[in-house]
Amino acid sequence: MPQRALLLVFILLGLISPAVAAPSPRPNIIIIYADDMGYGDPGCYGGKLVGTPAIDALARDGVRCTDGYVTAPVCGPSRVGLITGAYPQRFGVQWNQDGRLMKLPPKHQILPQALRQAGYVTGLLGKWNFPPRPAGDVFDEARDVMDWEGDYFPDEHGHYTGVDEPKEHASAKVQGIWGPQRPDDEYLTDRIGRHAVEFIDRHRDKPFFLYLAFNAVHTPLHAKKADRERFSHVKPEALQFYAAMVASMDENIARVLSKLDDAGLTDNTLVVFASDNGPAKMPVKVWPKDWPVDFLLGSAGPLAGHKAQFLEGGIREPFIFRWPAKLKAGQVYRQPISTLDLYATCCAAAGIEVPDGTHTDGVNLLPYLRGQQTGAPHDILFWKLDDRGAVRQGDWKLVLQSWKPKRQLFNLADDIGEQHDLSDQHPELTGRLHQAWLDWSAPFPPRANPKK
Known part of the structure; x- marks a missing residue:
């Protein structure tokens, strides 16, 4: 067949073939x-202290998880x-002080590395708290980087203590500042929000x-003077600061969502x-003498416990997904899920596999959130600090403590507030869950930096 005729045949076949x-x-x-x-701070989780319209909008337009x-x-x-997709105990990390000496296998690619290798532009804004790999080494852009905490207002030289300075691991530990002290000083939450908007604007044409x-x-409890009157009804003053800080974060989330809308990227x-853990119990260091003590800064809602505890209030958090193109x-969503799952879920969303040499304990949640797969993503979940910790399997949760009672069993379907210990009524189940926890934790290395 002449070459021109053959070319014409291929063109016609392309025209009549089903579109791909x-x-x-x-x-x-x-x-x-x-x-x-x-858990009980956002309005969509029952919060009453301060409105959170941006967080609530994410829940309205996406999937709100009750057991995250x-x-x-x-x-x-x-x-x-979150960032490794694996139980931190695999790397000797059980508590905060372990992080600096954790042993992360060289072949284990953390989430930003996996996405960066897949062609994503990657950015970090805010708290990193991951000593083995500096943020500047694993993100294309990293700004406002903090290890533990940072001041919300800059000093007279424009520096935010604890921010963008590797040798500074914390704030100046001064509580109760209504700022700014100088008219042009930018509140750190606003600064992070502004940088997020600018990041999206710069990279709107690529994933x-x-x-x-x-x-x-x-x-530290720092808030804007402009919000002081707005929350003057909130008592005590420490909680007034907290309300203003929640409002500022929500407003900056709204700025980010608005930029996605303006750029046509929302869908x-x-x-x-x-959130990384439950509400903190006050006081903290350098606490004003006239402020009350022994109260929660924030709300766990119907849950018992708070930050640093294995009761639900310490580990169950607000957890929301929004992806209009894919999620109704x-x-x-009421099944137990974990931040362990974000690594596999993000990789699946990006159309890539978890990198070779990277061990993850989470699962891809997208089939569950889209209704393509039923049942629970996890048969069992674990937490551990030395001989303390917790196990959740189905509706049952075992809490392990170093003090009496050392083992407490709760049915979360009937007792979300963990008020009724059922370990005496169900000794076999209590023993089985405890043994599962022991078997799970047995292969892990000792703590990287045990408290002396």
Whole structure:
């Protein structure tokens, strides 16, 4: 057949062949990780102290999870679990002080590395708290970087103590500042929000991953003078600061969502919102003498416990997914899930596999959130600090303590507030769950930096 005739045949075959749909563009991914925000703080989880319209909008337009967990009730191991996709105990991390000496296998690629290798532009804004790999080495852009906490207002030289300075691991530990002291000083939460908007604007034409890790609502208690009158009805003053800090974070989440709308990116951007652990119990260091003590800064809602405890209030957090192109709006998902799952879920959303040499303990949640797969994503979940910890399997939860009663069993379906210990009524179940915890933890290395 002459060459021109053959070419014509191929052209005609192409015209009459069924159309092959082009692959969907890869989604942008934003993980918003609050600090010390309790389960009962957002309005969509029953919060009454301060309105959270932006967080509530995420829930309205996405999937609100009722049983979303973190991997630890304190920030260090909680963030290790999210960013590695693995139980932090695998790396010797059980509590905050372990992070600096943790042993992360060289071949284990953390989430931003996996997405960066897949062609995503990656950015971190805020709290990193992951010593083995400096933020500047694993993100294309890293700004407002903090280890533990930072001041919300700059000093006279424009520096925020604890921010963008590797040698500074914390704030100046001064509580109770209504600022700014100078008219042009920018509140740190606003600064992080502004930088998030600018990041989206710069990279709107390519897939991006943004880890938006506000240090809010962690202490120090600093808030804007402009909000003082707005929350003057809130008592005590420490809680007034907290309300203003929650409001500022929510307003900056709204700025980010508005930028996605303006850039036409909302439909194909997966946004995840969660908090690293439950609300903190006051006081903290350098506490004003006339402020009350022994109260929660924030709310765990119907849950018992708080930050640093393995009761639900320490480890069950607000947990929301929004991806309009893929997830039906207005859903409530009631099966237990974990921040362990975000690694596999983000990789699946990006259309990539978890990298070779990377061990993860989480699962891809997308089939469950889309109704394509039924049942529970996890048969069992674990938490551990030395001989303390917890196990959840189905509706049953075993809490392990170093003091009496050392083992407490709760049925969360009937007792979400963990008020009725059923270990005496169900000794076999108590023993089985405890043995499962022992078997799970047996292969792990000792703590990287045990408390002396």
